[in-house]
Amino acid sequence: MTFSERMLKIDRRIIFLVIGLCTLLPLLYPVGLPIKISSEVRGVYDHIESLPEQSVFLLSIDFDPASKPELYPQAIALLRHAFRKNLRVITMTLWVSGTGMADQIVTQVAKEMGKEYGTDYAFLGWSPGGQAVIINMGQDLYSAFPSDYGGRPTKELPVLNGVRNLKDVGYMVDLGAGKPGVEEWYVFGKDKYKFELGGGCTGVMAPGLYPLLRSGQINGLIGGLRGAAEYESLIDQKGQAVAGMDAQSATHIAIIVLVIICNVFYLSLRRAARAQGQAG
Amino acid sequence: MDATIFGAWVATGLTLLIFSFLYKDNPLFKLAEHLYVGVSIGYTIVKTYDTVLVHLVVKPIVEQGEISLLIPVGIGMLMLTRYVPKAAWMSRYAFAFIVGMGAGLAIPRTISSFILKQVEDTIRPLLSLVGSDGVTFSMNLLNPASNLNAIIILLGVSSVLFYFFFSIEHTGVGKVVARTGILFLMISFGAAFGYTVMARMSLLIGRLTDLIEYSDASYGRPTIWLLMGIVGALFLLSRKGQEHPPDSH
Numbered sequence: 001m002t003f004s005e006r007m008l009k010i011d012r013r014i015i016f017l018v019i020g021l022c023t024l025l026p027l028l029y030p031v032g033l034p035i036k037i038s039s040e041v042r043g044v045y046d047h048i049e050s051l052p053e054q055s056v057f058l059l060s061i062d063f064d065p066a067s068k069p070e071l072y073p074q075a076i077a078l079l080r081h082a083f084r085k086n087l088r089v090i091t092m093t094l095w096v097s098g099t100g101m102a103d104q105i106v107t108q109v110a111k112e113m114g115k116e117y118g119t120d121y122a123f124l125g126w127s128p129g130g131q132a133v134i135i136n137m138g139q140d141l142y143s144a145f146p147s148d149y150g151g152r153p154t155k156e157l158p159v160l161n162g163v164r165n166l167k168d169v170g171y172m173v174d175l176g177a178g179k180p181g182v183e184e185w186y187v188f189g190k191d192k193y194k195f196e197l198g199g200g201c202t203g204v205m206a207p208g209l210y211p212l213l214r215s216g217q218i219n220g221l222i223g224g225l226r227g228a229a230e231y232e233s234l235i236d237q238k239g240q241a242v243a244g245m246d247a248q249s250a251t252h253i254a255i256i257v258l259v260i261i262c263n264v265f266y267l268s269l270r271r272a273a274r275a276q277g278q279a280g
Numbered sequence: 281m282d283a284t285i286f287g288a289w290v291a292t293g294l295t296l297l298i299f300s301f302l303y304k305d306n307p308l309f310k311l312a313e314h315l316y317v318g319v320s321i322g323y324t325i326v327k328t329y330d331t332v333l334v335h336l337v338v339k340p341i342v343e344q345g346e347i348s349l350l351i352p353v354g355i356g357m358l359m360l361t362r363y364v365p366k367a368a369w370m371s372r373y374a375f376a377f378i379v380g381m382g383a384g385l386a387i388p389r390t391i392s393s394f395i396l397k398q399v400e401d402t403i404r405p406l407l408s409l410v411g412s413d414g415v416t417f418s419m420n421l422l423n424p425a426s427n428l429n430a431i432i433i434l435l436g437v438s439s440v441l442f443y444f445f446f447s448i449e450h451t452g453v454g455k456v457v458a459r460t461g462i463l464f465l466m467i468s469f470g471a472a473f474g475y476t477v478m479a480r481m482s483l484l485i486g487r488l489t490d491l492i493e494y495s496d497a498s499y500g501r502p503t504i505w506l507l508m509g510i511v512g513a514l515f516l517l518s519r520k521g522q523e524h525p526p527d528s529h
């Protein structure tokens with residue numbers, strides 16, 4: 001067996017180990033590589049910056065713990081920014097499996113920023129129906145969510161004063177890890193009820209949402225952990241996402257090197273086989 | 281024991297049990313996998329029961345007298361007739377309602393959002409008219425709205441659509457166009473794969489970040505103790521497997 005053949009049949013656990021080390025070492029010993037802000041992430045940031053105080057900001061936390069590493073830092077950064085701008089923050093989820101986590105995120109950031117429940121922010125919880133909930137909210141928010149997560153009647157929450165439906169929302173950002181997610185909020189929400197919409201999503205979903213961004217159907221997009229790191233840099237509160245960027249870059253380099261090495265071995269094997277065939 | 285510390289031990293243990301699959305498939309991984317599925321389903325059932333049945337159905341009907349809610353409840357109950365073979369036909373009314381309503385809601389909105397809006401965005405002016413300067417052509421590749429990008433997108437969409445047009449043979453000029461379509465598809469798949477790799481690595485970073493945090497003495501170093509325990513268990517399982525190889529029949 002030649003060296004190339006041996007390398008192409010290498011135990012995959014060695015590759016797992018290499019990737020594991022490339023992730024672990026930068027997390028233990030961070031280098032602090034620079035983070036360049038993309039226009040799509042800046043789109044969301046700039047829009048929130050442009051909102052006057054006490055504008056209504058709706059954040060739909062449409063993910064569950066399976067997507068937490070990518071979308072949790074996005075949610076934290078967005079909430080910090082909205083609270084810092086003194087916006088009226090309304091949060092909700094269309095994912096039943098993410099309800100407890102969404103409540104924990106909102107409560108944690110609100111406590112950190114000294115905000116009061118009911119006056120500065122509210123968590124409406126989960127309502128069944130996915131896209132039907134969005135349509136319902138477009139007609140009457142109180143019909144979609146008669147009570148909040150804690151069972152308090154939503155009509156009695158001061159933070160919702162003057163808000164009847166989605167048309168009264170100043171800006172809405174959906175952090176989605178699938179369906180229902182950003183696309184549903186556009187199709188059944190923005191396209192029908194005409195409010196400004198931004199999106200945040202997992203890395204896997206980002207390429208599929210770029211067409212919506214280019215056509216102006218959404219005004220910004222935060223894609224994966226990278227997007228979260230950019231947002232953390234923009235609000236100048238570096239957290240989990242920025243800390244993970246060195247590891248992300250290191251693993252990407254490792255994967256690129258592995259792809260190149262595999263191709264070199266594959267081509268050398270093919271050339272050897274061809275030479276053998278000609279000799280035979 | 282403090283709930284946070286208990287949570288750290290549980291999270292660390294389950295993460296390491298799942299990671300043990302990277303070594304090889306084993307009963308510890310299966311335990312964590314089944315726990316994950318069970319807990320997710322259990323959580324969903326409880327939340328659905330509390331939110332839907334208690335807060336959106338029973339309370340409004342009993343406490344506020346919203347009798348009209350009995351109509352959707354009745355339609356929903358028809359679904360359950362699937363379990364009674366003689367009455368199963370009744371479930372078709374419920375399905376017909378759901379399919380009809382779903383299609384009615386989705387079709388016009390999807391056509392408007394994904395077909396008309398995207399076609400409108402694809403067919404952009406290839407040249408721009410700017411005030412007194414007349415016609416201009418912007419070459420900036422980094423600007424999504426530039427004229428050069430408008431041409432690239434038009435070429436990409438047309439060639440990919442032609443590649444999936446099977447009524448004529450892809451020969452001559454057609455072959456060149458179809459090949460161009462493949463090229464655009466490959467670039468698109470590459471971008472999607474790149475993002476997928478990034479997403480998967482982000483998940484790994486998330487778990488490793490937690491493992492590093494939980495290796496702290498304030499949590500009782502669950503990462504270190506549980507890692508040693510799981511490595512030991514895997515070693516014992518491996519030894520047991522060698523002593524009693526699985527039946528080859």
